Amino acid sequence: MSKPNIQLDSHGRLKHFLTIDGLKREMLTEILDTAESFTGVSERVVKKVPLLRGKTICNLFFENSTRTRTTFEVAAKRLSADVLNLNVSTSSTTKGETLLDTLRNLEAMHVDMFVIRHSDSGAAHFFATHAAPHISVINAGDGQHAHPTQAMLDMFTIRRHKEEFTGLRVAIVGDVLHSRVARSQILALNTLGTSEVRVIAPRTLLPPDPRTLGVHIFHDLEEGIRDVDVVIMLRLQKERMTGALLPSEHEYFQLYGLTEKRLKAAKPDAIVMHPGPINRGVEMDSQVADGPRSVILQQVSFGIAVRMAVMSMTMGTQAQGAAAR
Amino acid sequence: MNAPNSTSILGGRLIDPASGIDSVTDIFIHNGKILAIGEPPEGFTAHHTIDASGQIVCPGLVDLSARMREPGQEHIATIASETALAARSGITTLCCPPDTDPVIDTPAVVTLLLRRAKRSARARLLPIGAMTQQLAGEHLSEMVALKRAGCVAMSNGYAPLANTLVERRALEYAATFGITAILRPEDRHLRNNGYAHEGPVSARLGLPGIPEAAESVAVARDLALAEHTGCRIHFHLLSSGTAARMIEQAQQQRLQVSANVAAHQLHLTEMDIEDFDSNCHLNPPLRSLADREALRAALAKGVIGAICSDHQPLKADAKEAPFPSTATGMAGLQTLLPLTLKLVDEGVLGLSEAIARITCGPADMLGLPYGRLQPGSSADICIFDPHRHWVLKREEMPSSGRNTPFIGWEFQGQVTHTLFEGRIVFHSDSTTQA
Structure with missing residues (x-):
């Protein structure tokens, strides 16, 4: 009864990158290895490889984003692609054009790849299902569903510091319920064989039965980060206070804010990650964010290599990508 | 002769x-x-x-919920188009919910509907009146005038009455005049901005969930008011096992309550929304396998006495968008009989019982003389x-x-x-x- 994975072509190669769900460990490892081969590019004098020369990549952002959109743009340009940035929240959809019409119009401009961010869960699937067969779709975040390139750059960062996933204990702290980042991270960590994935949050910020996601649940921060190798803090959206999910930022920080003192419960060489942007004093202390354990800025630079990897792989040029090492 | x-x-x-x-x-x-x-x-x-x-x-089928889109949305469907489809599907009696445009809250709209149905002459159309004016949940509609004009029951459509005092008054008034109230049980606050059953599938797909409690909380409230007012209540479109069990208990206590379920709810589950299939974006949402089994069991016991199509024709592009941005609802006339017969194949019901759920069962719930083959009947x-x-x-x-x-x-x-x-x-x- 299981349907074919729409992310893969008939040869089992990555065609779209929409979610970690359904991808095998080998595929995720290939993404990480390919990204590894691209890290050198950014350090060259001429920061470009000609893999996607002549290709047009359209960044279609229906939601505001600075960092993600910028790193996708940088990644595309380092692959020598032409980049079209469309901030659609301020353009055609407000004039009543349907998403399908937007897609058809851009297709008519011979776009080869869409990088899409949209507030609806399933928007990237919708694009991949309806786009012409030669077009690849990369999900840059859809609703509360998935943000697979963010998850892969997080995996890349973890692998850089910890090498192996087996034997690792990883804690994700915060608003898992509304977080597409957390969903993708949990899937990636489990697929890569992480020994234990924990989530730490009050029940209002967790799905009704989070165990179905393959995680261990903690409601107490210090208990949850005891002996972990990696602590991933999630951003807390301000609107969570108005939805009766939390009483106040103050109480949240009291219970779940990461401080130097609390971090002592983790392993001595534990790293601290955050997908950004950070609410200092809400999710974590500045001391921790800027401290020696924090790898938050590395996440951003690795993001470019990971996005180059995914873009070249979905366009069928990853073999040359490895050769460009 | x-x-x-x-x-x-x-x-x-x-x-x-x-x-x-x-x-x-x-x-x-x-x-x-x-x-x-x-x-x-x-x-x-x-x-x-x-x-x-x-x-x-067998008797022509009686469908308790089918939208004709007329008046108001004739660009989508009309009484002529939908009664023709009903005829192809073996359905001869169609009850139309009041959420037309204008709303069925005045006798004039009822008269208009009945006149147009008579012209098409392929099926019987029975309007359901709005319990409150404009379905706004504030002022009672002229229920007696609507009944005299031909409405067979009153309902508040998909907009459940949020104000319990208005609900109490509406049920008391309906009870005074022997009018059956059709209620779609849902607590709108618990529904919040949900798109799918709150469970493992919605958690994985990142779709905001609608908890089962959105239905059971409303059923508890409606049952308490049914007991208090003595109004005859028909629960519309059950989706959860908990609600079915609560209604079973109420029936054992001899409360005048009955219930229906949409045919698709007996065959599909939350698993069917995998890959964001917008055709499975429905209201109420497809729930768990356990809910589906409980609904089937309640149907077999007769706690749920009717299967309806909840037919909702939509514009061709209404489902062509990311899941949360699509319209809810499915076109169900053509699958009402086949999905009911499938329950016989799957051993849920005997053939005669299955036919009862789409003929005399629904007719009896509204006290209608249809759905039976006896000398003298239509x-x-x-x-x-x-x-x-x-x-x-x-x-x-x-x-x-x-x-x-x-x-x-x-x-x-x-x-x-x-x-x-x-x-x-x-x-x-x-x-x-x-």
């Missing part, structure tokens, strides 16, 4: 759950009414004769071939009715003739059927 308006249906297996008949026999029709079953009355000459051998002859008849296999094909469906998750499903049992008030309103030409 030999006028051109006499018809005989010969040699079919006649199943009339209301009277308990299930045998191969003949049926004789005159002037739109059933004249006799078994032996022809003396001197009877049929103008039409239908050979029903090998087929099942000759609304569905004849189907129980052995014929067919596949629901997109290209064979009307453009406004393609919003169904059942395209490509194989069904057994297909309508060959539909008679409405004694007239053949649909007849499949056997030579064109594979």
Whole structure:
């Protein structure tokens, strides 16, 4: 009864990158290895490889984003692609054009790849299902569903510091319920064989039965980060206070804010990650964010290599990508 | 007795759950009414004769919830288009929810609907009146005037009454005049901005969930008010096992409550929204396998006495968007009988019980004299071939009715003739059927 994975072509190669769900460990490892081969590019004098020369990549952002959109743009340009940035929240959809019409119009401009961010869960699937067969779709975040390139750059960062996933204990702290980042991270960590994935949050910020996601649940921060190798803090959206999910930022920080003192419960060489942007004093202390354990800025630079990897792989040029090492 | 308006249906297996008949026999029709079953009355000459051998002859189907989109949205569908589809599907009585444009909250709209249905003359259309003006949940509508104009019950459509005081008053007023209230039980605050059943699938897909409690909290409230007011309540479109169990208990306490379920809710589950299939974006949402099994069990016990189509034709592009941005609802007329017969295949119900749930069952809930084959009753008849296999094909469906998750499903049992008030309103030409 299981349907074919729409992310893969008939040869089992990555065609779209929409979610970690359904991808095998080998595929995720290939993404990480390919990204590894691209890290050198950014350090060259001429920061470009000609893999996607002549290709047009359209960044279609229906939601505001600075960092993600910028790193996708940088990644595309380092692959020598032409980049079209469309901030659609301020353009055609407000004039009543349907998403399908937007897609058809851009297709008519011979776009080869869409990088899409949209507030609806399933928007990237919708694009991949309806786009012409030669077009690849990369999900840059859809609703509360998935943000697979963010998850892969997080995996890349973890692998850089910890090498192996087996034997690792990883804690994700915060608003898992509304977080597409957390969903993708949990899937990636489990697929890569992480020994234990924990989530730490009050029940209002967790799905009704989070165990179905393959995680261990903690409601107490210090208990949850005891002996972990990696602590991933999630951003807390301000609107969570108005939805009766939390009483106040103050109480949240009291219970779940990461401080130097609390971090002592983790392993001595534990790293601290955050997908950004950070609410200092809400999710974590500045001391921790800027401290020696924090790898938050590395996440951003690795993001470019990971996005180059995914873009070249979905366009069928990853073999040359490895050769460009 | 030999006028051109006499018809005989010969040699079919006649199943009339209301009277308990299930045998191969003949049926004789005159002037739109059933004249006799078994032996022809003396001197009877049929103008039409239908050979029903090998087929099942049952009452025309009664559907408690079908939207015609008229008045107000004739660009999507019309009474003419939807009654034609009903005739093809063996349905002869259609109850129309009040959320038309304008809303069915004045006798004039009722009169308009009935006049247009009479013109199309392919099925009986029974309007359901709005309990509150504009369905806004604030002021009571003129329920008695609506009833006199032809409304068979009152409901508040998909907009459950949020104010419990208004609900109490509406039920008391309805009870005063013997009006049945049809309630779609849902707590709108618990529904919040949900799109799918709150469970493992919605958690994985990142779709905001609608908890089961959104339904059971409302059922608890409505049952308390049913007891308090003595109003006869019919729960519309149950989706959860908990709600079904609460209603079963209430029935055991002799409360006048009944319930229906949409045919698709008995076959699909939350798993069907995998890959964001917008045709499975429905209201109420598809719930867990355990809920589906509990609904099937409640149906078998008779706690749920009716299966409806909850037919909602939509604009062709209404489902062409990311899941949360699509309209809810599916076109269900064509699959009402086949999905019900599938329950027989799967051992949920016996054939006669299954037919009861789409004929006399729903009719009894609203006190209607339809859905039965007895001398003197309206000759609304569905004849189907129980052995014929067919596949629901997109290209064979009307453009406004393609919003169904059942395209490509194989069904057994297909309508060959539909008679409405004694007239053949649909007849499949056997030579064109594979």
